[in-house]
Every structure is written in C-alpha cells, then in structure tokens.
Amino acid sequence: MTEAAYQKLEQRFRRIGAIEDAGSVLQWDMAAIMPHGGAEARSEQLAAVHATAHRLLVDTETDDLLGAAEAERHALDSWQQANLGEMRRRWTHATALDERLVEALSKAGSACEMIWREARPAADFGRARPSLDHLLGLVRESASAKAAKLGLDPYDALLDLYDPGERAANIDRIFAELESFLPDLLGQVLERQQRDPAVIRPTGPFPTDKQRALAVRFMTAIGFDFDHGRLDSSLHPFCGGTPDDVRITTRYDEGDFTSSLMGVLHETGHALYERGLPAAWRRLPVGQARGMSVHESQSLLVEMQVCRSRSFLTFAAPLMAEAFGGTGPAWQVDNLVRLYTRVKPGFIRVDADEVTYPAHVMLRYRLERDLLADRLPLADLPAAWNAGMKARLGITPPSDRQGCLQDIHWYSGSFGYFPTYTLGAMTAAQLFAAAKASDSAIEAGIGGGNFKPLVSWLRRNVHEPASSLPTAELLRQATGRPLDIAAFKKHLEIRYLS
C-alpha cells in the first residue's frame, strides 16, 4: 500500500513537473522573443498552465496519498523520504492558496510585467504603479494565507517559497554582521583604488555577433552544453527553461562587451546547476534546485569567485583580445583585473561590484518588507528608494529607471526573493573556499582554462544532492559548517585590500 501510494505520488508529481516545465518554456518565450501583441493570450496560457499544476497538487487525492506514504515512510530510502518531504512542503504551500488567487496572481504578474517593460525605458513609475498596486494586493493576500497555514510571519511565508527554511530573523542577523564591516571596507577599498593605475576601458564598437561568439566560447569552455541549451537576448538577463533545455539570456551593448560577457558567465553558473541536477529524479521535487540562495551561489561562484579572478582573466584576456582584434594596454591582464574588480557605488544592482552589491539587496529587503506590511505607500516608493541609496551608497538615482523601476522582481510578483542574492554571494565564497581546499587541481585548472575539476566538485557537492538535504545541511556537508560571513569577508579582504 505505502509503496503503491508513494509510486502514485511520484507519477503525479512528475506530471506536475512536466506542466511546470511547460510553463517555464512559455515564460522564457514571453521574456525573450514573444511579440508584444501576444501578451494577453500568453497570460491566459500561463494562467491555465499554472492553475492546472496547482489543481493537481491540491487535489484531495494528493493529500490522501501523502498521508498513506508518510504513515510508512520507514519503508522508503533516504531520497524517497526527502522526496516525500518536499512533496508535502509543496502541498502545504499550494493548499494555502485557492485556485482563484493562484490564477489572479499569474495573470496580474504577467500583466504588470508587460507594463513594466514599457515603463522602465520610459522611466515612468506612475505608468506601472496601478498594476503593481493591484499585484501587491494579491501578493499580500497570498502572504497572509500562507502565513496562517505555515504558522509564520507573512514575509517569512514568502521567503520560504524561494529559500526553504530561511527566516527574516536569520537574515536580519546576517545583514547586521555585513553592515558591521562593509561600509568600512568600502571606504578602504575606494581609498586603495585611488592609488591604483586608472582602469582603461577597451574601446569598441563591439559587434553583437562577435560578443555572442566570445560568450559561446567561454560558456562551452566552462561546460555549458549547447545540445541542451540556448543563449538569447532579453531585456532582463535570466536563466530559464528546464534542466534538459537550459536557456540563458543576456543583453548586448555594442560600446562595452565586458558587462554582457560577465552576465553570461553569471547565468552560466545557474545553467550548470540546472543541468547538473540528477536525471533519475527529473521533474520530481527532490530532483529540483534546493532554493534560490543555493542557485545564486552557483551563478556567483562562477562569476565572482572564478571569472573575476586573476587566474581566470589570465586565461581569458588573450581570447578577448583575439575576438575583437584588441591590442594595447586595455587588453592586458592587470588592466582587465582592475576593470573586473573595480568597486564603484552605482545605481544599478545587476551592474554592481561585489562590495557594494549587498547594499542594493539590503535596501530592497527593507523596502519590500515595508511594502508587504503596508507601512510604505506605493506612491512613496521612489522617494524611499532614492533616500535609501543616498544613505547606503551616497548617491541619488537621476530617474526611476535607475531607481525603483530597474528590477523585474516586484513587477512580476516576486517579494522575498532579493535577500537570496546576498545569501548566495556568501554561500558562493564558502563553497569555493572549501572546493579549493579539497582539490588543488581546481585553482590550477581555472588559470589554464580547464574547469572540469571545479565543475566535478560542484556536481558532487551541490548539483547532484539537489533537494535531498536542507540548505543548511547541504552546506555543512560540503564545507564543514553552516553559513557564516567568514569566507565572504576573507574573500573581499584578499581580493580588494591585499
């Protein structure tokens, strides 16, 4: 009976997974290539797909099967037990919301996102505000419903969806520790930078097709498999698709190849994780990514820990020069290292260096908690944003395009997501330190363009375990201890002060 119940659950969740994967492809298409006029029909399609997956998940039969399987979980192996636990977790999240709300969120998210796509270049927050207001109302409703069901605060209830087990109290503690040394560190770094030679920017134009070819070359070297993935363009770079068809996007600037290229390498880290998830558990909860802070650790490990290092840039510099016919001091390793580790307070989160990045995240974290709790009226968001930037980084955005309109997250309904970026950065530092300590071939490989030792360590310690362990335990097994600020702090001090 238990075996049968568990097997039926696997079948049901594989079906749910396939439908969610269909939704991922449709979402990728919407962001990357869909003509504008298809938006309304697409939002109907996504709503239908999401409601279908939701209905299968909240069906009473799912609960009955979960109960039957849980009653005899000792008969299951550890992965099956973890799978069962994840199934129950999803069920609990899903049954907190009725179908009407799920569908309303899906439609309002699609609609607001499409308006944001126009409002952002026009720097017109007012245009996006009514639909964001409507969406935020639904997000609050969803947070309350989940809070009641999970016995959590509303913000924690949202956070738990993106980063299972994470709580605002823990984030408050970690962010307080970061705030205790980052402003000082930033001051020292800026001071030290003034003594360095000036950064020389390679001058373009850098044609899009050449930028793309270079990106493909590095992606391939690092291990991206184009038989199971694509590289395209979109307004807001992201990694989408499914583990067997991972799709990353970037945006090109013909006057500067360096930012787009590093963005591609960042998304490549996400893509390696997705592709490395265990095929035997495909489309099942336990076989999926552990959570967004682990996901972000994989992109930041590739981007920040690896690709902005002197080792990597020693390998990369001649390939960059070759791609664009570049010669002279701008293309020297020393200059590229300075360029790629340049610290400068700026307006745009996705362009931020790793020293100032946490300030961007902490600002959004405070603001989204206030928005959710209805302590901050939406009309005051632009001013609160700008005041926060002034207080944290000493700069004021000249328009909402460089302010509260810059990120897609809130406009697609994602609240509780932002902190995972900084948790991810810290996790990346801790994982990379442990990886290098366990295998000396990893660091040596990077300088020679051989990423196999690193990827193999990540496969074993992060990708293949997937969701079989809680995040904290995954990290403990991989690095010997839970997340703390030590490795991140040390990394910043070595890279920026020594």
Place this chain on the structure above:
Amino acid sequence: MTEAAYQKLEQRFRRIGAIEDAGSVLQWDMAAIMPHGGAEARSEQLAAVHATAHRLLVDTETDDLLGAAEAERHALDSWQQANLGEMRRRWTHATALDERLVEALSKAGSACEMIWREARPAADFGRARPSLDHLLGLVRESASAKAAKLGLDPYDALLDLYDPGERAANIDRIFAELESFLPDLLGQVLERQQRDPAVIRPTGPFPTDKQRALAVRFMTAIGFDFDHGRLDSSLHPFCGGTPDDVRITTRYDEGDFTSSLMGVLHETGHALYERGLPAAWRRLPVGQARGMSVHESQSLLVEMQVCRSRSFLTFAAPLMAEAFGGTGPAWQVDNLVRLYTRVKPGFIRVDADEVTYPAHVMLRYRLERDLLADRLPLADLPAAWNAGMKARLGITPPSDRQGCLQDIHWYSGSFGYFPTYTLGAMTAAQLFAAAKASDSAIEAGIGGGNFKPLVSWLRRNVHEPASSLPTAELLRQATGRPLDIAAFKKHLEIRYLS
C-alpha cells in the same frame, strides 16, 4: 439553467483553448528553436499538456453540460448554437480515445518526429521505420476507435478531424475528375513551355538577412502584423503559434531566394487567416479555423492565385531587384512570371508547381489509405512511393530523402491530412474568382501593392465566419456554389495555356 450550462461550457472550452494554445507555442518552439537534447523533456511536456486538455474535454461534467445546453438550444443565438455544435463534435472525437492512447500518440509523435529530423537529411528511411511503425500502430488504433464512435470508416474518421464533414468517397470523386484532365493538361503545358523563352535564374549569393528583410517587406505589405507574430527558420516551413501571436517559419537557400520567398508568402496566407479569426470568440471552438482545406485555401490563395500572378510580380519585381542589387534580364517581370509559373515534374511536394502538385497529393492519399488499412507493409513504402512517382510524373526519386522521407506529416502522426492540400487549391481558385467578381478593386490593388481590398473580402467571407458554418456552406455563401473543379481548371488553363 441552459444559459448557465452554456456559459459554463464557454468557460471550460476557453480554458481548454488556452491549454491547447500553450501546446502550440511549445510545438513551434520544438520545430523552430529547441536544442536537440531537449526533445525527450519536451515530449513529456507536450504529453502532459495534451492530456490535460483531453481530460477537461472528456470529463463527464462536459457531457452533462452539453446535454443541458442542447436541450434548450433554441434559447441560444446562431453563433452560440454553432459553438455548441462544435463543442459536441470535439467531445465526440475526444471521447473516442482514452487518455492512455492520447498520451501515447503525443509521445510517439514527438519521438518519431525527432528521429525523422535526423533520418531525412541522412536519407535513411530504415532509421525512422521502427518509430514510424510504432506510431502508425497507435494511429490505426485511434482510427478504429473513432470509426466506431462516429460510425465512419477508419480513414474518414481521421479525415474528419482535419476537415470536418469531408469523406473519402467525395475525395475519390473529385480526384477522379482531376485525373481526367490533369495529365493531358500537363502534357500541353510542357509542350507550350518549350516554345517560351528559357527561364533565367537570378544568380546569388542571396544573404539570409537580405532574404529575410525582403520577406518581411512583402509580409507587411500584404498585412502580416509583426506586433502579433514572428518569422523564423525551421527545417519544414509551417505556420504555428496562436491567433494573437502567429509564427511562420521558412528555410533559406543562399543560392536561390525565390523558393523561400514564395514559401513565406504561402505561410502568410495561413497567418492572415489565424489573425483574422473573430477576437470575440477567441479560444472557443466556433472561433477557430474551419478546417485544413479552408486553411490551405488561404495560403494557396495568397501564394498561387495572388503572388505568382503577373499583377503581383509586376509590383514585386523592382523590390526584389532592389533587395539584392539585381540587374538585367533575370529581374524582368516577364522572366519572373515564367520562373514562378514554371511547370516541371519534380520530387519534392513543397517545391511543386500547381499543375503537378495534385499528383503528389494523390500519391500520398493512396499510400496513406493503404498504410492505415495495413494493405501496404511499411518496409515496402519506399518502393511503392517511387513506383507511384514514376507512374504519375514519370520520374523516380534518387533517394528516400526526395521520396517518402520528405514530409513531416506521417512522422508526426498526421494521416488523413494530405488531401486537404488539393481541396484547398481548388477552394482557393473558387474563392479568388468570386472575390474578383465581387470587387474590381481587388485585382487592381494587387498590381499596385495594395492588398487591403482582397484581405477585407477574405476577412468578411472566410476569416470572420470562422467555424460558424460547415465548410460547404461557407463556400456556398462566399461563392454561390459548393466546391467543384471548374474554377481550378479554368485558372490552370488561363495561366498555363493562354
């Protein structure tokens, strides 16, 4: 009660339509841009999507609601009545198959299609045969189940899905009439052609990006709306997507722009039909395309009746020359007319002229009836194909790539589809003759690059009625009589013999 039942049916069928639309986008993606390694996962996604739509359709509640609404159909207006009739038709088709078979067909179709994508360029029918054999078995099973439910022969039961109301007996009669004059006509045309000046092919290379730009220019002139559609590349050109996001594909040959361009114009005809379907009935059965012979009539009307005419080529010739910097006799209207109305027996259906095209269709029609009835073993298909080509057009394909591997249809599970091409060609001729007779601005417009009068007639007489009338009645209202060979025969005689 009836009103409520009918309204609930609309809601349910709009949901089914949205899920089917999601499937269309996934299918487009698979054919146009998906990396090869994504095939297995995609087939899981499509199977899940198709099974979901199927399950909603065959749910007992659907039958109950249909019964309740039908009991008081007099309270509905004519479109609602037609909608109800189409809902019942779909229900009948769908309940003929159990979910296991629907899913097996979807998976086997995706799998066989992916193998065909390799087998075709390799001219290796043997590689595709096992999966085609498996697929054909499922198609036979499905045809038998539908035949029993609909009270039809198995082949008619398949045909009815693509072209509601059409029957093999009617096709046999029409094809016999075609066979009574086409071989003679072909002989006369070939003889006459020998007296014409030789066709001069414009010489390339014709870069893909310039070909694409020219295609976009003509598409836009004819009325394709790029805010609601895309043009991409795929191995087998098709029109996919949804009415609000119509996606056509083509394949480019840098040595010859003429074939790809005409292919794009053909697909543009399909796209105009989809886009012109009545928005108020979006995602409902009555608001969808009438059937494949009407669909093909719209592509062939644009391609064969309009774009290969002297009027259109008079407008198009200077734009073609401008696009590629072409000069000299190859770019003269007379020569382009000869090129685009060149009749020559050949191996490839999609490249065939309109005089020999019916032979390709009639061959496939005979073969697929024999395959379905298990009168022709799959192992003998290549030989039977080649013998048929020899008998009908006097030529023998040098390999299966130019023979039985050339078309995607059978390899994706479509049997009963091919006859609609020739029924569509005849319908196109009859519609275009009626359109010109009703508004003299239509023919004059084409020569001046103004397609609005034509498109407006098509919108009114074909696109907007959608599925509110049976095919025969739609044609009768638009042209004054049911389908016959007169207009098609006259068109061929005027174009090729006068």
